[in-house]
Amino acid sequence: MNHTTPPTRLQSVDLLRGAIMVLMVIDHVRCYTGQPPGGPEPAIFFTRWVTHFCAPVFCFFAGTAAFFYGKKQPDQRKLTSFLFTRGLLLVILELTLVRFFWAFNVDYSEFIFIGILWMLGWSMMGMALLVRLKPLTVGIIGLAIILLQQLFGLLPKAFPSSFQEPFGRFWEFIYSSGLKGPPNVAILYVIVPWIGVMAAGYGFGLILQMEPARRRRICLQIGVGAIAAFIIGGSTRIALGIPDADDTRPFIYRLLDQRKYPASTWYLLMTLGPAIALIPYAEKARGWLARVLTTIGRVPLFYYLLHIPLIHLSALLVNFMQYGITGQEWYGIAPFSAVPPEYKWSLGLLYLVFFIDVVILYVASRWYAGYKQAHPEKRWLTYL
Template sequence: MTKTESWLSGGSRLRSIDLLRGAIMVLMAIDHVRVYSGMPAGGPDPAIFLTRWVTHFCVSGFVFLAGTSAFLYGQKLNDKKKLSIYLITRGLLLVVLELTFIRFCWTFNLDFKAFMLAGVIWMLGWCMVLLSVAIWLPFRAIWITGLIMMTVQQVFHLAPANWAWWHFLYPNSEEGPGWINVLYVLVPWIGVMMAGYGFGKLLTFEPARRNKLCLQIGLSAITIFIVAGSIVAGFGPHNDQPFIFRLLGQQKYPPSQLFLLMTIGPIIALVPFAERTRGWLANVFTIFGRVPFFYYVLHILLIHLLALGLNCILYGSFHQEWYHTAPYASVPEDHRWGLPLLYLVFMLVEGLLYFACRWYARYKLSHPEKIWLKYI
């Protein structure tokens, strides 16, 4: 074992969770570079469509694995009250940071009245708060309730349309609250986190049984998606898109049942392979996966700064006005980057993040006495 692999092993931590979470973070960065490039989210061009599509695994995997990590951390604490307090405090911290510092990193805009976003970190934070209550239920009730919520999520749409606050849970009208843009609602994402919490128990099984169950569950989800998705894509309302685009272009806001099957199934199936994967690339992903929130905040700030610098080089101006409402960027069509430049910036971002995250991961591991480090 090399020196790097030694400190990455981290005792009782499951390497597969860190590795998969790190890979998810890398895919997420592609989409956020796309935001600042001005490139549309998908479209008829296969390269642009796939550039967007591969990033769909990010939010599903991150929420699901957040639930898994909560279960495993609870096993380490062996104290449900301490776990509940941790989930509440960390969840509320994420919500506050989403509305303040993270929003600033996205927009560099201090006019909070003009634009506010309930994004993925907002959703993760509130889901953690809700999970802090759910963990007091019988264990089986937690993950079964999560699966039911994912399956019958549309019942939340039946709330009266004049309940504007309900839009934070699930869309019940065309317009949400006027003071904030709700990008990620809590249903069915809290269900995904609860299901991930239940999945954490499976990961404590002995390796042979764990790997067999992961493959069975993951491949079953993929099969159901292919069969059901093909029926919907083949016999549902048609448009000018090819069949494969209709199959893969599932609804993300809020995520449909097919979207969740498409994105969570492969992640579960990959757990056995991720657990035994080695090499430099696996180590890079594992480093990112050990410090996901640090990576998240830093990557937005870094991409935003690089976009301003590149605009200055290409167009003679920073054009910060394009990003005042990011991630709803408003880059003029004739100033959008092409895919080669998008991926070049993405690789530069990942290179810089690797060194920063490696330093922070080592610092975090070598200072267990600093309790605040577990929140970042």
Template sequence: MSALTRIRSIDLLRGAVMVLMAIDHVRVYSGIPAGGPDPAVFFTRWVTHFCVSGFVFFAGTSAYLYGQKLGDRGALSRFLLARGLWLVILELTVLRIFWAFNLRLTEFMLAGVIWMLGWCMVLLAVIIRLPFRAIWVAGLVVMAVHPVFGLVPAGWTWWNFLYPVSEDAPLGINVLYVLVPWIGVMMAGYGFGALLRMEPGRRDRLCWWIGGVAIGLFFVIGTIVASLHRDGGQPYFVRLLGQQKYPPSQLYLLMTLGPLIVLTPYAERARGWFAEVLSVFGRAPLFYYILHILVIHSAALLVNFIRVGDSLQGHYRTAPFCGLPEGLRWHLPLLYGVFFVVEVLLYFACRWYGRYKAGHPEKRWLRYL
């Protein structure tokens, strides 16, 4: 199997989860709550749960494949270190401003998904020095037993960067994504890269088996848990699918990673215009992420002004920790309409960037964007 084919499948799946991610971020600015018993609202939120799991898992896979291309573990380690620190800087500066359009950085600071990805890459830069099997096995162990990281004393405020033990904001930074268990997901994704190098028939069987077992475990264990916890009278589908995301529970990881692994063989074979659209997004993940926050926030201000004569920017000064009063919230058709327009704009921007990057291999800095 060629390197091009392997990368194509990851690009397509990564592009798919990025599109889903945009739905959730439009939802943030629309003021619609994250979930609830209403099926339409619940599944609008639920489908986006695959985003961060896919983003982190395939970041590990891409790191492995890039390391195979380099043929030098030291070079890969240096790349991961530099890229990881670059992501952390972006999160605290450019992305923080795009999220909130609030230049007073001391007023609100966010440790979001890009922060988490950056520090996980920094950790992975060291971890890849370990034997390969130890990396992915340790990743699975971290994913399975990560609640033990929450047993430290609540007074260890700085520990909230690794795992939540209190509601404090260490150093004034609001931690949305902790490093554990996501570093375990990235390590497991790194191991998944070796699976993609196998003969196609064996690769497909392993993907179906691993992903199928994960899905099966989710349904068996999730059904038992949902049956035992009926407090609040929530519908069964909410109790089963409404798994904890911050930090992600083991069931959340099984629910989201299982289907992504099962779909990998089909992504290898996917052709057609829609697959190409997703691949365009997937080949420019960081460019897409940075731009989509700016475009969605700007679109929200415009939509609000058209609807009520006010941009309502004051409600977004701490985005994504924000919300609109009930009377100002959008309805779901408007949310999806804005999402569609945003994706069309992002497609043309990402296609231009992809062509520019491919046409300028001498610009080494483009590897970091």
């Protein structure tokens, strides 16, 4: 009996990826509003928290997409070449177009932002080497990196103190170790543990090619198991006073406020567990919302590159309509904006702009998805 299905594109992956791409817009609109990234007020806290799913789920499914690309492209050299060149493209885009879109300036002496495309790009280039191994081996390596990531933080301490500072300028790109990185460089997304997340997603492709009933059962087991591990382990840490015994916030805040930079194991359990558990339901999803999310999930890079300048321009327009000024000077080092308190947006306005921008992004994504499907002969479209 054959226990696998043909390596076709899975709706569940596209739908869930589309969902987190939509959620991502909430946080990136927030960057231009003056609203903080979380806080004691429930509405602000959960406005930020719900977007925590974006980077882990996207990185994980990028690994899964690489697995299925390899199934359709059995020539390993072509898979390796594709991953390396696409990863290099993402790094270049991060430092050029994306940097400009965020801030609308090209003054690199003032500020350089190391964001998610940088992390995805270097992780893909690393995957170009790992895919020479069996998918199960790659998945195990990925899980090991996630679980043992703190060992990367100890490595710099093995060097003499005189060497730690120059070493830190490089190592802070790999894993945050408390060393001094390059000046005027904001490093949000380090390589570890994210390359482990992508590698785990690549190995996860073995499960997604199983026959549907078995696939759904295993996804539920993994997803619910990860959620349970997070709740039990996170609750135990809080009871023991880890990481901060003096934190007086309500229990739910302390449990959900896990470290993202760099992404802790608890953070990844909290975000990837629900996503994996939702796969069986995403496979069966129907209706207009499922179609919208699936369309967006099929063209993630196009959507990503478009959403930042759209949000930035929306912010300038809203500021002008409200105050008669664009406020561009507040966004010179966006996404770390400096909006004066008197010009801060309300959460209602934030969500209104989010909704309008998502509608525009969907219309553009639908057009591009159709264009891409109609022109399979244009190989460059596989990169966008």
